[in-house]
Amino acid sequence: MNEAVEPIAEEQVEVMLTEDQRRALEMMEEERKQRLQNLSVTLSGKRKLAIEFRRASGIEEEWDECDVAYEGVDEHTQQKGTLTKPRSTEGRVTTSRGAPQARSTVFIGITGPYVDSASARVSDMLLPTDDRNWGIRPTPIPELEFMLKSEQEVQVQPEGMAPGMAPAKDVAQEKIDQAKQKAEKAQTRIDDWLTECQYHAEVRKGIESAARLGTLVLKGPVPTKKKRRTVTTEGNVTAMVLKETLQPGTKAVDVRNFFPDPACGDNIHNGSFTWEVDYWSAKQLKDCESMPERLGYMPDEIQESLEEGPGKRNEDARNRKTVTDDERFEVWYFHGDISREDLESTNCDCKAYTTDTVPAIITMVNDRIIKAVISHLESGEFPYDVMPWKRRQGHWAGIGVAKQMNVAQRMLNAGARALMDNAGVSSGPQIVIDKEAVRPADGTYTLYGGKVWEKLPEATMDDVRKAFHAITIDSRQEQLMAIIQFAIKMAEDMTGLPLMMQGQTQPTTPDTVG
Numbered sequence: 001m002n003e004a005v006e007p008i009a010e011e012q013v014e015v016m017l018t019e020d021q022r023r024a025l026e027m028m029e030e031e032r033k034q035r036l037q038n039l040s041v042t043l044s045g046k047r048k049l050a051i052e053f054r055r056a057s058g059i060e061e062e063w064d065e066c067d068v069a070y071e072g073v074d075e076h077t078q079q080k081g082t083l084t085k086p087r088s089t090e091g092r093v094t095t096s097r098g099a100p101q102a103r104s105t106v107f108i109g110i111t112g113p114y115v116d117s118a119s120a121r122v123s124d125m126l127l128p129t130d131d132r133n134w135g136i137r138p139t140p141i142p143e144l145e146f147m148l149k150s151e152q153e154v155q156v157q158p159e160g161m162a163p164g165m166a167p168a169k170d171v172a173q174e175k176i177d178q179a180k181q182k183a184e185k186a187q188t189r190i191d192d193w194l195t196e197c198q199y200h201a202e203v204r205k206g207i208e209s210a211a212r213l214g215t216l217v218l219k220g221p222v223p224t225k226k227k228r229r230t231v232t233t234e235g236n237v238t239a240m241v242l243k244e245t246l247q248p249g250t251k252a253v254d255v256r257n258f259f260p261d262p263a264c265g266d267n268i269h270n271g272s273f274t275w276e277v278d279y280w281s282a283k284q285l286k287d288c289e290s291m292p293e294r295l296g297y298m299p300d301e302i303q304e305s306l307e308e309g310p311g312k313r314n315e316d317a318r319n320r321k322t323v324t325d326d327e328r329f330e331v332w333y334f335h336g337d338i339s340r341e342d343l344e345s346t347n348c349d350c351k352a353y354t355t356d357t358v359p360a361i362i363t364m365v366n367d368r369i370i371k372a373v374i375s376h377l378e379s380g381e382f383p384y385d386v387m388p389w390k391r392r393q394g395h396w397a398g399i400g401v402a403k404q405m406n407v408a409q410r411m412l413n414a415g416a417r418a419l420m421d422n423a424g425v426s427s428g429p430q431i432v433i434d435k436e437a438v439r440p441a442d443g444t445y446t447l448y449g450g451k452v453w454e455k456l457p458e459a460t461m462d463d464v465r466k467a468f469h470a471i472t473i474d475s476r477q478e479q480l481m482a483i484i485q486f487a488i489k490m491a492e493d494m495t496g497l498p499l500m501m502q503g504q505t506q507p508t509t510p511d512t513v514g
Contacts, residue, residue, distance in 0.1 A: 072109025214400030220250030273336030
């Protein structure tokens with residue numbers, strides 16, 4: 001008779017270990033932590049390299065200029081004022097600004113409408129509302145095409161039946177029909193995934209970014225969690241159960257949060273790695289602490305990051321408009337190849353790989369690795385697609401509509417401001433007054449109807465009208481309007497977007513322009 005053996009508790013196992021075995025385990029753990037720390041330092045160096053290279057390329061200053069032109073503001077239109085509290089309970093808060101500008105600061109923002117029109121036009125072409133912008137169909141196989149025209153018979157063995165002979169064209173047609181059915185099923189499944197992740201909305205956001213800043217960045221496929229309510233029946237009991245599943249998705253990434261390998265050239269997939277920055281609240285980070293370890297999270301590192309707080313940021317990446325007292329954590333996603341030894345130090349299982357390096361995805365917070373997993377793409381490629389609006393030689397980022405019409409926008413502003421300045425000085429005469437002959441009765445030289453002037457006793461002129469002289473400034477409206485029209489025409493030519501393509505029709509516009 002076999003006796004039941006009681007399981008040995010973990011504490012008993014530790015007691016049964018010898019002192020040498022315990023010391024060996026401690027040394028292995030220390031070595032693993034040291035390797036993990038060295039990996040963090042190495043990755044931080046690669047991140048700093050990518051950040052500094054992008055900044056040195058000048059593309060970030062160009063993005064700032066595009067944002068300013070799109071929003072319709074510049075250094076002349078932004079006048080900071082201070083709020084002044086009222087001295088009485090009935091008074092209102094007033095805004096005091098600096099000295100008024102001597103010249104016009106008007107900004108004729110045509111960049112915004114041009115960018116919006118271009119992105120809307122491209123979105124309508126690439127994302128039709130009544131159809132898919134992609135499709136799946138079986139690849140034509142020359143052997144099957146040849147069998148369709150053959151009159152011979154070939155040997156076949158149906159499932160569960162003895163082998164026999166059948167016409168070659170029937171066998172080929174059956175295989176083609178099966179391939180079409182599988183393609184239709186795959187298309188339906190992928191279409192459902194894209195609908196649930198709001199694929200069209202994410203791509204439209206990317207197209208808007210491409211038109212404004214010159215570059216679209218899409219991330220996908222990305223494993224996303226979806227919760228569904230399903231009804232289950234067990235015996236006579238029917239219940240509604242909430243199930244959680246993983247499915248692929250896609251999302252648009254802000255180009256300012258994307259840092260590829262400096263050596264990638266004009267294609268990010270030619271580089272060795274990519275970085276993406278994101279921002280999490282303390283709650284989001286704490287939720288990851290309770291995630292199962294099979295997902296790659298490291299609770300100890302997450303806990304230490306929470307204790308450090310969100311203040312430990314990568315100062316090199318703070319070129320973006322971030323709030324200094326932001327209470328969010330900077331989260332960095334790394335995609336690239338990591339050596340097997342380094343990846344195993346994160347408790348990641350790499351037994352399925354026999355190569356020296358493994359494609360991995362690593363998440364870092366406060367320069368600490370809090371998650372490490374093997375890439376979900378078997379090919380090891382980066383899950384990013386980059387589309388430039390207009391290609392730039394030797395650079396992964398493109399040129400957008402806002403950059404294309406930058407010169408025209410500045411020409412238009414200069415012409416409009418000169419027009420307003422001329423209108424201001426030519427709207428009324430310039431008055432010259434002899435102060436030794438007359439003086440205003442109210443003590444101010446501001447002109448208004450019915451004003452009273454006093455002749456000074458020491459005035460020697462016989463006609464007081466000689467003490468006043470009016471000078472009229474010529475109006476140059478026609479010449480300045482020609483400059484403005486030229487700037488608008490330059491904007492059309494530089495972007496390839498005539499006004500009639502934006503919906504502004506003329507009497508000579510054909511009916512089929514749209």
